[in-house]
Amino acid sequence: MKLEDIAKKAKVSRSTASRVINNDRYVSADARQRVLKVIEQEQFEPNPAARTLVTRRSNIIGVAIPQTANVFFGDNSYYPMLLQGIAEAVNKSDHAMLLWLAESHEVRDVFAKRVVRHRQPDGLILTSVVDRDPLFEYMVKHNRSFVMVETPPAYADRVSYVTIDNVGAAAEATRHLIQIGRKRIAHITGQLTIQDGIDRLKGFRQTVAEAGLLYEELIKPGMFAAEFGYRLMQELIPLRPDAVFCGGDTAAIGAIRAIHEAGLRVPDDIAVVGFDDLDVATKITPALTTIRHRVMDIGSTAARLLIDLLDGRLEHPHHFVMPTELVIRGSTGGQG
Amino acid sequence: MKLEDIAKKAKVSRSTASRVINNDRYVSADARQRVLKVIEQEQFEPNPAARTLVTRRSNIIGVAIPQTANVFFGDNSYYPMLLQGIAEAVNKSDHAMLLWLAESHEVRDVFAKRVVRHRQPDGLILTSVVDRDPLFEYMVKHNRSFVMVETPPAYADRVSYVTIDNVGAAAEATRHLIQIGRKRIAHITGQLTIQDGIDRLKGFRQTVAEAGLLYEELIKPGMFAAEFGYRLMQELIPLRPDAVFCGGDTAAIGAIRAIHEAGLRVPDDIAVVGFDDLDVATKITPALTTIRHRVMDIGSTAARLLIDLLDGRLEHPHHFVMPTELVIRGSTGGQG
DNA sequence: GCAACTTCTGGGAGCGCTCCCAGAGATAGA
DNA sequence: TCTATCTCTGGGAGCGCTCCCAGAAGTTGC
Structure with a gap:
């Protein structure tokens, strides 16, 4: 069933039928009614390929x-x-x-x-x-x-x-760690090939620098995956950080695992902040402080x-x- | 740039150009070469809408x-x-x-x-x-x-x-629980409006029945979500099961949470089997015995x-x- | 009354492809 | 040599729509 057939059944031209479908105002109430009725009873849907060909829009x-x-x-x-x-x-x-x-x-x-x-x-x-x-x-x-x-x-x-x-949110996360009294705050970054990761690092660095707490050795370039959080946290622990801000929640979860395995406590020994507020953030113990964005x-x-x-x-x-x-x-x- | 233009540049007809694109064998090596070259240098891609309109295939x-x-x-x-x-x-x-x-x-x-x-x-x-x-x-x-x-x-x-x-896999999971000596095996089903859930229940029921271990009160109709596993396990615990087979891994995770909260141990007091082998299956403690399908x-x-x-x-x-x-x-x- | 709009309608062209058909040219078999 | 077959080519029609245009019909203003 094509537009031509619909038009014939409704006793109008193909053009008028097309006008009804495309909500053109220049159609009499009578003709519109008839076309809509036929479309309804035939369950007609215009061929999208034909439409796309002329309108140059596929939707x-x-x-x-x-x-x-x-x-x-x-x-x-x-x-x-x-x-x-x-x-x-x-x-x-x-x-x-x-x-x-x-x-x-x-x-x-x-x-x-x-x-x-x-x-x-x-x-x-x-x-x-x-x-x-x-x-x-x-x-x-x-x-x-x-x-x-x-x-x-x-x-x-x-x-x-x-x-x-990202810059502002990372700064807020970092300020929170400073406010609860942490002095040696580490950062496991997200992917630094992605702008998000770069900006979060920027917000972190600015904030610790302003507070006089910038230690470059506590900044670890990472990825968003959990393995990176785990491995990089293991590298960080000997440097005795008392907090870590991770570029993503999954990395934070890896970090927490590393902290626990080292016999340390979260947040008592090392406080952890993630980013993204994924579903898992509430499912781990302790639940993860993080940046939520919808x-x-x-x-x-x-x-x-x-x-x-x-x-x-x-x-x-x-x-x-x-x-x-x-x-x-x-x-x-x-x-x- | 359309097929017509490609044909013109390659000094062939539209038909021949189309033949090259559709890998028709009746094209001389010479003509084919010329068309391919023009397509390459113009980065030509045929209009999918036009194609779909005539072939009635959108791919x-x-x-x-x-x-x-x-x-x-x-x-x-x-x-x-x-x-x-x-x-x-x-x-x-x-x-x-x-x-x-x-x-x-x-x-x-x-x-x-x-x-x-x-x-x-x-x-x-x-x-x-x-x-x-x-x-x-x-x-x-x-x-x-x-x-x-x-x-x-x-x-x-x-x-x-x-x-x-599903029937066979559920049976295998259930047999495993029987083999490790469990006598009161519960089942938290998946969604019973979906055939998968129904079949898993069937495999479970057959297997426990054959072993003379069928207790209808230990079968709880559920859903795949974790909340259901949690809530239904809470209902099961007073009935003193020593094992539970869950229709899905997420439900199993909910069940484990309920078991732990009741002060019981997995697997010592209650053994748990899931279904699906999702990523989380290895991320919880203890790691989940489950049915893997790719x-x-x-x-x-x-x-x-x-x-x-x-x-x-x-x-x-x-x-x-x-x-x-x-x-x-x-x-x-x-x-x- | 007629001109000037506005509303409504149908026909035709065309979007960019594929595919059928007719025909030219080459090759093979008798 | 002539016919039969295979290879290769271009032209035309058509896929199912939209949109432009011309014109009919109805409405308004003087």
Whole structure:
């Protein structure tokens, strides 16, 4: 069943039927009624390919997650939550979501090529962009529509993105540790190829420096995964820190394990602060003090932003900075 | 840049250029070379909408996850792993994946309508189908191509699916508990609206019955979420079970928490077996004895199956039963 | 009364591909 | 040599929509 047939059944032209579907105002109430009735009884849905061919819009949003499996998996619910947020915004505006996942250990270059080759989506949401990311570079160079989650590693003034105030949030986390009287505060960073990691380090460093508590040897460049938290904490313990701020919750969980295995207590001997407030943060003992940001909101904001840009409702580039909140729990002496 | 322009630059007709792209054998080596060169230097990609319009194939696979957020999220990595598996198969055959996520607390009916309305995908992968699932019923009734992950709740002989031997695996888990000498074995089931949960219960019941150890009061209908494991274990403890088999790992984790809070020991007082071997299974203390199935393999098998059906390489319906494996850990007295 | 709008309608062209068909040219078999 | 077969090519139609345009019909203002 195609538009032509609907039109015939409703005794109007193909054009009028099309007008009804696209909510054009120049249709008589009578004709509209008849067309809608036929559409309803035939359960008609216009062919999206035909539509896309002429409108040059597929109403599909691409989401590229170039991280390897071990990050996407596991106790890290960041990406699922982001996807859920994107889904909600995408549904509301009657779009669909095309998902690109990197294969395990896939090179960024190969991944980028794969995503770029498929031209179905009108625009892309990019996550976990690293410095000199081929996909990112391609999108910028070819002037294709996209929105980033997190701060871009380059061209920040030319790119639309949704981020949180990483510098401010890291500073707040660090100030909290200072306020509870810690003097030797360590930092296990997130991935320093990602802007988030860099900014959190910056907020940390500024704050300890202002308090006269900056010790470079207590700063360990890491990754977001738990293994790094564990291993780097083991390296830190001989340096006798009394607190550690981790770039991500999973790393913090690894760190806590290392502290416990060394026979030390959290928070009494070493206070721990994470970042992200993942689900696991409340599931460990003691519960983790951390920075909460609503990942779902970031996802839906990014999707809405992209669609608004595509529809011309918003000017490119456009930035959103989402709020964060310090959640104090047992790992720094709060309750829980 | 469109096919016409490529043809012109390569001094061939549109038809010949199209033949090169679609790997038709009736093209002279010379012409093929010229076309490929132009395609390469212009970075040409054929317009997918135009292609879809005539071939009636979009090379897009839809994946529908009708579960509400709290299942998709959290420490349950089932769906992310499934998606990763699907992604790998989909990439290999040059397809793309369209993802439908239910909104939080969205009614199945609304979700189904949304998925059905969008006609882009050539076929669908359905997960977590419940009894009388509107999406499932629609797909069957309208004879649309789809593949199920898990055993279908109905029409099993007319539907293609990928599953594991739930009955057999549950029996193996139960036999293990019997072998280590347990006499009062409880079962906290998975969702009994999903076939997986039903089959696991069946395997459990058969096995305890054969051993003369069936106590109906020790069977608690539950859900896969941790809260259920926790709450139902609290109800079970006064009945003095010495072992519990849970329909899923997350429920098992909840159960362990309840056991510990009651001042009992795992596995000494109550041995615990889970199902799924999620990431968390090794992260808790004691580590969880559980049934392992490679969720990623299930995902990629389902995607491959769907594509093979669409391409006519496989007859519909087609079934795959994937292997499972009992992994013995600390929660039943193994090491770890 | 007529001009000038506004509302409503249908036809035609065209989006960028694939695929069918007819035909040219080369090769082989008798 | 002639026919049969295979290889290669280009033109045309058509996939199912949207959108432009021309024109009919109805409404308003003088």
